[in-house]
Amino acid sequence: MARKFGYMNDVDQLIEQTRVDQVLAHYALPLPDRNSGEHRMKCVFNESCSDSQYGNLTVRLDDPINRIYCHTCQVRGNLLTLIHGLEKHSPPAGGRLRGDEFKSAVTKLREIAGQPDSKAASTHARNDSVNPTPQARSQGSASDSTPSIPKLINVPLRRHEKEAARALATLHEELVTDTAQMSPEAAQYLRKRPWMTPELMQKWGVGWIPGNGRS
Numbered sequence: 001m002a003r004k005f006g007y008m009n010d011v012d013q014l015i016e017q018t019r020v021d022q023v024l025a026h027y028a029l030p031l032p033d034r035n036s037g038e039h040r041m042k043c044v045f046n047e048s049c050s051d052s053q054y055g056n057l058t059v060r061l062d063d064p065i066n067r068i069y070c071h072t073c074q075v076r077g078n079l080l081t082l083i084h085g086l087e088k089h090s091p092p093a094g095g096r097l098r099g100d101e102f103k104s105a106v107t108k109l110r111e112i113a114g115q116p117d118s119k120a121a122s123t124h125a126r127n128d129s130v131n132p133t134p135q136a137r138s139q140g141s142a143s144d145s146t147p148s149i150p151k152l153i154n155v156p157l158r159r160h161e162k163e164a165a166r167a168l169a170t171l172h173e174e175l176v177t178d179t180a181q182m183s184p185e186a187a188q189y190l191r192k193r194p195w196m197t198p199e200l201m202q203k204w205g206v207g208w209i210p211g212n213g214r215s
């Protein structure tokens with residue numbers, strides 16, 4: 001890119017132009033299905049979300065502004081918020097990215113997008129984060145309602161001392177919810193129950209496990 005942009009414009013463009021699969025590939029995560037408008041993944045902000053039946057982070061592939069939303073901890077944001085979560089495994093400290101957290105997420109985004117960190121970034125960042133763009137403001141109001149994160153009491157399955165119990169924690173990742181990929185018996189069971197849509201099954205964490213006896 002030969003043209004010069006103001007820092008925030010530049011960052012907004014970078015956020016819009018960087019694809020979700022570029023970010024996921026950088027962290028060696030499964031890539032989204034190109035035929036789908038949404039991608040589901042393990043929550044990157046709170047490990048306890050994985051233990052909830054709603055523990056899915058939804059990534060909207062066609063909406064760079066409202067890019068991500070966790071159904072359990074309700075953290076939402078854009079690609080920078082996702083990168084922050086992937087790096088720190090925690091939500092933005094103030095409910096939304098600002099200050100140093102914002103800057104380091106931008107640096108990481110530039111690295112992923114193959115752009116060198118510009119000098120302009122450090123000189124203009126302070127001013128611009130005090131006067132956020134309208135886009136940044138609307139994200140701020142959405143995160144004002146972010147609830148505090150509940151404390152974990154139970155030992156999460158994935159940290160359980162028994163191997164078999166730990167295996168259960170990742171069982172949902174193997175769930176098949178597309179009848180075309182199931183055994184004939186499983187597909188027939190679902191065809192008789194048309195209300196069990198793939199979306200509902202993912203939400204509830206039910207589905208067919210490819211024949212390894214764990215179901």
Ligand SMILES: [Zn+2]
Binds near residue numbers: 049
């Ligand atoms: Zn979450």
